[in-house]
Amino acid sequence: MEHKKIWENYSSKQLKELEVLNKDYRDFLDNGKTERECVNVIVNMVEKSGYVELEERLKQGGKLKKGEKIYAVNMNKGILLFNIGEEPLEKGMNILGAHIDSPRMDIKSNPLYEDTDIAYLDTHYYGGVKKYQWVTIPLSLHGVVVKKDGTTVELSIGEDEDDPVFFVSDLLIHLSQEQLEKKAAKVIEGEALDIIVGNRPLTVKAKKGEEEKKEKDPVKAMVLKTLKDDYDIDEEDFLSAELEVVPAGKAREAGFDRSMILGYGQDDRVCAFTSLYAFLLCKDVKRTACCILVDKEEIGSVGATGMTSMFFENVIAELVNLEGKYSELTVRRALAASHMLSSDVSAAYDPSYASAFEKKNAAIMGAGMVFNKFTGSRGKSGSNDANAEFIAYIRKIMDDEKVVFQFAELGKVDLGGGGTIAYIMAKYGMNVIDAGVAVLNMHAPFEATSKADVYETMRGYVAFLGGCGM
Numbered sequence: 424m425e426h427k428k429i430w431e432n433y434s435s436k437q438l439k440e441l442e443v444l445n446k447d448y449r450d451f452l453d454n455g456k457t458e459r460e461c462v463n464v465i466v467n468m469v470e471k472s473g474y475v476e477l478e479e480r481l482k483q484g485g486k487l488k489k490g491e492k493i494y495a496v497n498m499n500k501g502i503l504l505f506n507i508g509e510e511p512l513e514k515g516m517n518i519l520g521a522h523i524d525s526p527r528m529d530i531k532s533n534p535l536y537e538d539t540d541i542a543y544l545d546t547h548y549y550g551g552v553k554k555y556q557w558v559t560i561p562l563s564l565h566g567v568v569v570k571k572d573g574t575t576v577e578l579s580i581g582e583d584e585d586d587p588v589f590f591v592s593d594l595l596i597h598l599s600q601e602q603l604e605k606k607a608a609k610v611i612e613g614e615a616l617d618i619i620v621g622n623r624p625l626t627v628k629a630k631k632g633e634e635e636k637k638e639k640d641p642v643k644a645m646v647l648k649t650l651k652d653d654y655d656i657d658e659e660d661f662l663s664a665e666l667e668v669v670p671a672g673k674a675r676e677a678g679f680d681r682s683m684i685l686g687y688g689q690d691d692r693v694c695a696f697t698s699l700y701a702f703l704l705c706k707d708v709k710r711t712a713c714c715i716l717v718d719k720e721e722i723g724s725v726g727a728t729g730m731t732s733m734f735f736e737n738v739i740a741e742l743v744n745l746e747g748k749y750s751e752l753t754v755r756r757a758l759a760a761s762h763m764l765s766s767d768v769s770a771a772y773d774p775s776y777a778s779a780f781e782k783k784n785a786a787i788m789g790a791g792m793v794f795n796k797f798t799g800s801r802g803k804s805g806s807n808d809a810n811a812e813f814i815a816y817i818r819k820i821m822d823d824e825k826v827v828f829q830f831a832e833l834g835k836v837d838l839g840g841g842g843t844i845a846y847i848m849a850k851y852g853m854n855v856i857d858a859g860v861a862v863l864n865m866h867a868p869f870e871a872t873s874k875a876d877v878y879e880t881m882r883g884y885v886a887f888l889g890g891c892g893m
């Protein structure tokens with residue numbers, strides 16, 4: 424199929440909208456480099472738009488009314504948004520669901536050590552990464568350290584120009600003859616991904632008459648002293664910390680024509696942002712609109728903050744209860760009657776690696792919102808396979824609103840593939856299809872997207888939610 428034109432057809436008003444959206448998008452990427460930071464940013468945004476926290480709403484009591492705006496936060500790492508529609512929940516919701524976790528390196532529980540005058544923090548990478556991409560680039564450290572008394576120290580080091588950054592070393596080319604013989608998966612081993620955090624020893628001047636005190640690991644001691652002085656963190660506090668190492672620096676416009684965005688964490692924050700943006704544009708909706716922004720997708724959607732947890736279902740039960748109609752059957756009906764766009768990225772066709780793709784079923788960067796009827800690989804294994812009837816319904820909505828879209832698969836049939844949260848939601852019996860933005864060099868420290876795709880996808884989400892606001 425011929426790809427539809429995008430850039431050529433935009434009016435000057437649309438081009439302006441596109442630039443505003445993409446500027447906001449870059450800010451979103453810069454301010455939310457971890458799932459916790461994303462949740463903070465989102466809570467600030469939705470509270471300004473009049474959203475009320477579920478706990479607060481439950482305290483207020485009274486029946487749920489149309490037009491109410493509610494949000495629920497899951498352990499500071501996931502968030503659900505609801506715009507209550509005219510119809511009862513039992514009739515189903517229009518759901519957008521994206522994930523806000525991204526591949527990175529997590530700091531281990533006992534991370535700090537010194538070797539030959541260099542201090543390191545030991546890491547365990549999170550999600551699918553090509554490990555060799557993460558060495559010798561400036562890295563920043565984000566996250567929380569929760570102390571025994573319950574206080575939380577929030578860290579974000581390496582983003583301001585005056586901040587220090589961290590890095591993983593790589594062997595110099597002059598001595599790399601053996602390393603370069605290794606397979607790419609083994610060039611940098613997981614245990615070699617430790618970040619360098621110091622090289623200066625702590626010197627303690629001896630008091631008069633006392634002998635000079637020698638630290639066993641003076642460089643490590645210096646790091647610990649800095650952590651204590653600057654953040655009031657002790658070495659044991661790493662035990663109750665969640666610290667993530669991500670590429671330092673801001674998302675940038677890319678290309679002479681500034682047509683693309685290059686930045687960290689676009690899988691899947693590009694879909695999280697566009698979903699959220701579309702969601703907040705919608706004011707009055709017939710069917711209740713729901714936006715799910717969830718954690719742990721990159722490691723299989725497991726755990727209390729992943730899509731497979733009961734959090735989403737529990738919140739729906741609370742809302743049905745607020746409607747005054749609680750029964751298990753009503754909750755099940757609400758879920759089964761829902762429609763969902765699983766807002767997740769797709770792999771953009773890469774001409775430099777053409778052999779990995781089947782071109783006529785590949786997502787082209789700059790050719791619009793991407794729908795994946797199915798993900799999975801090698802015989803569609805593990806895939807949510809969206810229903811033809813539902814796809815026809817979605818096609819009509821998109822065509823009516825003149826959204827430019829394409830249908831794609833993730834790479835060649837036998838070459839691997841990827842999953843999303845679609846199949847987890849599909850188990851409720853609801854119609855779900857993957858829909859999002861094509862990403863070039865997905866899961867690399869810096870990923871690329873097309874500004875036009877960001878814009879079209881946002882428009883597609885708006886159309887899906889009920890054509891509100893546009």
Ligand SMILES: [Zn+2]
Nearest residue numbers: 690691721866
């Ligand atoms: Zn991913």
